[in-house]
Amino acid sequence: MNLPLYVSKPLLPDLETLVPQLKEIWASGIVTNNGPLHQKFENALEQYLGTPCAMAFNNGTIALLVALKMMDLEIGSEVITTPLTFAATAHSIAWNGLVPVFADVEPQSLTLDPKAVERAISPRTSAILAVHVYGNVCDVVGLQDIADKHGLRLIYDAAHVFGATIDDRPIGLFGDVSVFSFHATKLFNSLEGGAITSRLVSDKEKIYSLRNFGIKNEEEVVDIGINGKMNEFQAAVGLLNLPLVAEERSKRAQLRDRYNYSLRDLPGVRLPVTQKNVFNSEQYYHLVIDHREFGSSRDEIYDGLKESNIFARKYFHPICTDFAPYKNYKIHTTHESPYVNEVKSQVLCLPFHSGVKDEHIEAIERQFRRSLRAS
């Protein structure tokens, strides 16, 4: 059994297929700045994601900064988001001089609860930054309704849903813009990387500008931009990884079925939901473990697996409202107390990639059953 085993393992093309791409880079001498591979990669990305606008970035966080900046939100205004997300979501709001306001999540999908969002709205609210998590998609209809009703911008952090669709509609077409991450831990990666997608081709000009210092041409700088450029090496890896995603995804879908079958009868262990009419991105396999029913806690299982060199992740734990910078921030909710504060000590992501073998699944199952008996 190959150990240690981690939650993710970066998808990489055969090195033999990369070398010819590198030779092209060496021949042209162009290593960055919207080079030929970068342009080819963006075209391929638009095809793959089914969005007329897909702009590549050096990483997803810089893409988030730019996505927020292009909305032209008033400095100091409030952006409603979920605390059950990676740090980058809240940080990009704060780094841009905006105020993150947290709202509770839906118990089933663990995504932002539209009813909680409504409670979080104040006269200073300017936008909603919703996050599709684990592969679960948000209530896109409910959130868009609220955004429309209150005149708010709606941005999706789509880091976990590469290639997903809802009713056959590509996930990158919802809201004003969506932001993807191509970090090594993602289903699709370009080492580091990210993208902003939009249903509007007309968004390209602004995104291009903000990504490249606001430079319009040799004589004009029109925006306060930064450097979000993806280099040609990243684009080369992206181009070669894109055709490999379908197979990796389908292996993960099989793995999901295997996990579901292995763990189906464990009391207090909630398996991932299946969302109707959603093509799942198979980003993470997450369980919700209620220790009152299961007997052992999420942390005990995590520790037990770790002893066997299997590294699950308490993802997301801590949640944003546990971080020092947002420590006293309220979580708006329709419940008596925020559901997210309960579930944060119950979620566990299991190793989820094509390198997970039957014997790994069996070892993980054994640990769950040991923890169950121990309780």
Place this chain on the structure above:
Amino acid sequence: MNLPLYVSKPLLPDLETLVPQLKEIWASGIVTNNGPLHQKFENALEQYLGTPCAMAFNNGTIALLVALKMMDLEIGSEVITTPLTFAATAHSIAWNGLVPVFADVEPQSLTLDPKAVERAISPRTSAILAVHVYGNVCDVVGLQDIADKHGLRLIYDAAHVFGATIDDRPIGLFGDVSVFSFHATKLFNSLEGGAITSRLVSDKEKIYSLRNFGIKNEEEVVDIGINGKMNEFQAAVGLLNLPLVAEERSKRAQLRDRYNYSLRDLPGVRLPVTQKNVFNSEQYYHLVIDHREFGSSRDEIYDGLKESNIFARKYFHPICTDFAPYKNYKIHTTHESPYVNEVKSQVLCLPFHSGVKDEHIEAIERQFRRSLRAS
């Protein structure tokens, strides 16, 4: 004669030397997140730059954002800088919620004039962001005096002075921190890339945190950080390029002498200054062309060269105070009118890398002499 000829040409290692590094990456499966090559690169960088702290970034602009953030300056406070710089300098001030305040440059070095800086100080001033330009270093003593006298933080944008020293003291040790760029256009590059250096090892912890989402450990997020991580491909290129810098630099030093000799007798053409006790980084070869004496303007020479497929750069033109976002910003000066507004239409950077051959130099000289006769 190899044409077109550009101002810069990225230094790249032999592809044959890169492939074994890539094999290492493939074997480890670690493509980013402070991986083994990244760590090796940072150690090599500390050695090369002679700074006890050198932290690598995905690019120089993100490094600038982090350098400013680590100073903990009050939001809305003023940072004094030069308008004769690349857009990234002013933009990183503005993106961080600070206000750029512009001061004039010294006619000789074209770096920030300490006397102009003093005029720019207000009760809201929190820091100075000085820029070493073209390879010329700032008046580090004059600027530090002002910073000390007024209790201001002093940050250097050192994108143009990789490996420079003043009186044998490494350039990255001046001020509070220095920010380097390893963009493809720089003497040393890692495709895209950058670094923050400091004379304090104790700065590492904060920089590391801000570069990686403020994550302290699995249980704690302590800062509002972003993603400034350099990936392993960039680190591999950086490691292989570092030993090539000395030769590239010395070829450029010879090229400088050649240019100086070719253009020495042209009236109204000011050659680059030689700064005493400074080890020059040989980043750019810049001329200052006074059309009143020379007869033709900088733009006429630029256009003439362009017709021969030689692409000089009007660098920096436009200057920051010409950009739409800073259009009505004052330039503080001790002169009747800012010198920078005069020199911005006079500076011209010539092709400056080891690929520039004798015939190129001769073609460039011919263009200058044609422009001279035409006047």
